[in-house]
Amino acid sequence: METDNNIVVYGVGTTRTLRVHWVLNELSLPYRTEEVRPRSEFALSDEYKEINPSGKVPSITIGKTALSESAAICLYLAERYGLGSSKETVDSMNRAKIYQWSLFAMTELDAHTLYTLFKHGGKLAKVYGESEVAAKCAREGFETQIVKLDDELEDGKVYLVNDTFSVADILMATCLQFALNLVLETPVMVPQNCSRYLIDLKERDGFKKAYELNYPEQSG
Ligand SMILES: N[C@@H](CCC(=O)N[C@@H](CS)C(=O)NCC(=O)O)C(=O)O
Numbered sequence: 001m002e003t004d005n006n007i008v009v010y011g012v013g014t015t016r017t018l019r020v021h022w023v024l025n026e027l028s029l030p031y032r033t034e035e036v037r038p039r040s041e042f043a044l045s046d047e048y049k050e051i052n053p054s055g056k057v058p059s060i061t062i063g064k065t066a067l068s069e070s071a072a073i074c075l076y077l078a079e080r081y082g083l084g085s086s087k088e089t090v091d092s093m094n095r096a097k098i099y100q101w102s103l104f105a106m107t108e109l110d111a112h113t114l115y116t117l118f119k120h121g122g123k124l125a126k127v128y129g130e131s132e133v134a135a136k137c138a139r140e141g142f143e144t145q146i147v148k149l150d151d152e153l154e155d156g157k158v159y160l161v162n163d164t165f166s167v168a169d170i171l172m173a174t175c176l177q178f179a180l181n182l183v184l185e186t187p188v189m190v191p192q193n194c195s196r197y198l199i200d201l202k203e204r205d206g207f208k209k210a211y212e213l214n215y216p217e218q219s220g
Contacts, residue, residue, distance in 0.1 A: 004062045004080075007031035010048070011057030014038060015178040016070040016110075018214040020058045022170050023074045025213075026206035027081045031060075033213055039127070071106045071171055075099075078167035085162050094162045101160045101168035104148070109175040113142035114182070122182050139188065142179065146191060153193035158200060165204070173201045 009024065011017035012035045024031050036043050036057050044055045052059040052068040059068040067073050078086040078098075085094035119128040121135025149172065152160065160168045176198045179188045190198070201207060212218075 003029060006061070006063050008034060008061045010034045010036045010051060010059045010061075012037065012214050012216060014057065014214075015174040015181065017058040018177070018210060019070050019170050019174040020060065020073050021210035021214045022174070022207055023077050023083065023167060025209040026083060026165075026170070026204070027077060029077070029081065035216060071102055074167050074170055075102060084159075084164040084166035086167055094164075097161045098166050098168045102171045104145075105168070105171040105175045108145040109142065109172075110178065113138045113145065114175065114178050114188075117142065117184070117188070118178075118182055122184055142188060146179075146194060150191040150193045153197045156196075157193075158197070165201075169201055173198050173207075 007024070007029060009017070009020055009031055011020065012033065021033075036048065038057055039055075042048055043057060049055055051061060051066040054068065056068070058070050058073065059066060060073050061067075067076065075086075075098075078084070085092065085098055088095050116138035117135055118124050119134075120131040121138070125131075159165050160172060176190055176194055179190050180198075182188055
């Protein structure tokens with residue numbers, strides 16, 4: 001299979017950008033990184049908005065085509081290059097389960113609870129406005145939803161789908177890391193099975209390479 005030429009990743013420094021670097025490194029795909037930070041001058045420039053009109057990171061370009069939304073990028077690459085059960089046909093229940101866990105991670109954890117907490121109770125409150133009510137609801141939402149994941153990971157389960165590493169693990173693990181990275185007066189609790197699952201996934205070479213590229217200021 002021919003590989004996509006000229007993949008460029010726009011974005012470093014967050015768990016959403018990390019997930020794109022991670023999938024690319026698991027697949028050993030060559031690419032170039034533009035070290036764009038959230039809300040930086042370049043992220044908000046007209047030039048970057050041609051790539052991602054929301055002015056957010058991450059985005060990628062493949063040749064002349066731009067793609068945004070971290071989960072869409074990861075799912076596309078996993079299916080295109082066959083990461084784990086993403087290589088199965090569309091009628092496979094394993095693929096359906098990958099969508100289930102990926103969308104759970106993106107909606108119930110990433111967008112709906114963690115980012116709301118970050119925006120209204122964490123560091124971004126200075127940009128989006130502090131709100132005790134929004135932050136409390138978001139925290140409670142996270143604490144309720146995370147139990148579903150923790151139950152799934154009981155008995156030492158290592159991967160979410162078909163005993164095989166998949167893009168769903170990348171999306172889920174980066175959400176758990178997002179939760180741990182939040183700087184709050186009272187930190188968010190990540191339960192035991194989730195914590196063990198994350199620690200194991202972070203031992204992967206693909207994660208370690210991605211981490212170095214995503215946090216360039218911490219490497220070297
Ligand atoms: N749903 C988008 C969210 C992208 C997003 O919000 N990125 C953050 C950095 S992690 C950003 O650029 N934030 C700028 C802002 O909210 O002002 C995705 O998953 O790609």
